[in-house]
Amino acid sequence: MVSASVKDVAALAGVSVGTVSNVLNRPEKVSAEVTVRVQGAIDKLGFVRNDAARQLRAGLSHSIGLVVLDAANPFFTELARGAEDRAAAEHFTVLVGNSSEDAGREAAYLDLFEQQRVRGVLISPVGNVIPRLEQLRRRGIPTVLVDRQTENLSFSSVAVDDLAGGEMAVAHLLSVGRQRIAFVGGPENIRQVADRLSGARKAMESAPRASLEVIPTESLTVLSGRAAGEAIRLRPAAERPDAIFAANDLLAVGVLQGLMLMGGVQVPEEIALIGYDDIEFSAAAVVPLSSIRQPSALIGSTALELLLREASQESGFAPRQVVFPPELVVRASTQA
């Protein structure tokens, strides 16, 4: 015998299957004596509910699907944690699918989730999945987009305001008295990079005497950052900026290395430095890096909440766009 069913339990306890089900689901409807007998039978047989049967009967599951771009990225693991915690509180389970930025895998996970009749889907899209998501919605599976502003306002979404983040970073540099700011980052066709730069420009408006120089990079990696940092170090001191805003922390770490090589430029005395993302490593850099943190877990929990609310409405739910402000984390690299 592979596993016991309610029928077996009922037989052993000498009651009907309906009563076993009642013990499980509405214990208050069952007399104490019977409850004891049934519990005993459950324990003796090692009965465990069969989720597939429950779900079939119920017509819908207690799972929600989450498709992330990159499961190894701390931003998404945190986001997933936030969603899972919130889901657990509502007795839901989160199924995590890792698209690895591959549209094919993404589609496969959506298919899987639809077969599982998940209650809803959270997704940070790779490909153009909007038509597919609309189809899912028509079939009763709502979606909330995470970490992507949608052009398509018919879906709810939860994201972080990269524009505000960029503004925040540069405002901080200005507030500690820096005037010649450099933005290190690229390529600009990445939405996040472009938004952060726009935010930086916005912050400059309130400081007419300060200047912003843009130093483009090929990628958002430590190596690109180091190259940029070395280039700056090799300039005559008078032509160096007195503060650098790097488009992400990897770049910032590289810039820091490039600046400090061979006892070069002092951070933050000569040049203040701030990054973006607040990866774990930032706090452990040679000079601990200031950064802009995204409330990853909060994004996850909020998205899940929106999704469940949407799923519980019969219809006519008004999609909501939630945008969180990022958070400034000040460390040694910007404290003169």
Add this chain to the structure above:
Amino acid sequence: MVSASVKDVAALAGVSVGTVSNVLNRPEKVSAEVTVRVQGAIDKLGFVRNDAARQLRAGLSHSIGLVVLDAANPFFTELARGAEDRAAAEHFTVLVGNSSEDAGREAAYLDLFEQQRVRGVLISPVGNVIPRLEQLRRRGIPTVLVDRQTENLSFSSVAVDDLAGGEMAVAHLLSVGRQRIAFVGGPENIRQVADRLSGARKAMESAPRASLEVIPTESLTVLSGRAAGEAIRLRPAAERPDAIFAANDLLAVGVLQGLMLMGGVQVPEEIALIGYDDIEFSAAAVVPLSSIRQPSALIGSTALELLLREASQESGFAPRQVVFPPELVVRASTQA
């Protein structure tokens, strides 16, 4: 209408439900003409199989459960990827549960997986789950342990040989001509640390003229490493080791920072340095770090394969303990 069933498809196509099922599962048994009609009906209705019903009928699912200690740890994300890829090839799905090193969450995931009637469980245990795993096995759900040697040989397990890794690291340092080796790491009650140190000692046996010094640390963090590195830098040059083996890469990064501060000690000229784990950051350090890599994805895929094999046996499967050798990755920090 929430979603169409085989019955709807059958009605629209003018065939029986059995035939629809055949089109889905044994297309070769169905005439071309009927196949076309049924496919048409499926498309028109947007029919999607109901997994719960399939699973109920089948009695077992196409999922396997994976419980990891820390979903944010790159080792486990890689391991999960390995397992998922292997699973996908066999048309299985992996459900990932993150215990966050919490025995309660771990138990909750095992309960959930049992309710889902997963085909098997991969787990890197936190608490003493062996009795529970034995219970699961009795109920037809086999387990494979990952990243833990079991005392209990009745379970299959897949792990990495940290002893061999330590030996490998020190053997490498010796092979590039270093003689005064230091091991930086601690606390020693962490199994991995102790094993790596033992391996280091073992490597020393074949080099009677070389010496091994142990420099304990409080934790496996960048900060601890930096402290150790600074302490070494401040010694008279003659008393410094000429090579350092750090118990993990975070320590190694810290040691590197501590050594190089203020243009201090040259790496690798004066001191060669090797870490352990080969985290992504190692290659991007100021001096790219040599390290010992664990075949994370391979562990995952192997564990999954063992599990499926075990699950397909009726009974009497002999548990197997697989131990992988780690891999030496040589970078600038040990190449004079």
Add this chain to the structure above:
DNA sequence: CCCTTTCATTGAAACGAATCAAAATCCGGT
């Protein structure tokens, strides 16, 4: 022209739990 073989198709049964109208039981009051 009938009989057998082959092949496609059918439809009822089964999986396990939840539901709910109906039946059974209980209890106090008279």
Add this chain to the structure above:
DNA sequence: ACCGGATTTTGATTCGTTTCAATGAAAGGG
């Protein structure tokens, strides 16, 4: 002893899919 009302228990039915013995139809052999 009986009634009315409340509480507890029953058991047939349902969910969607797969399976498989049975049916029907077509093809081939004699």
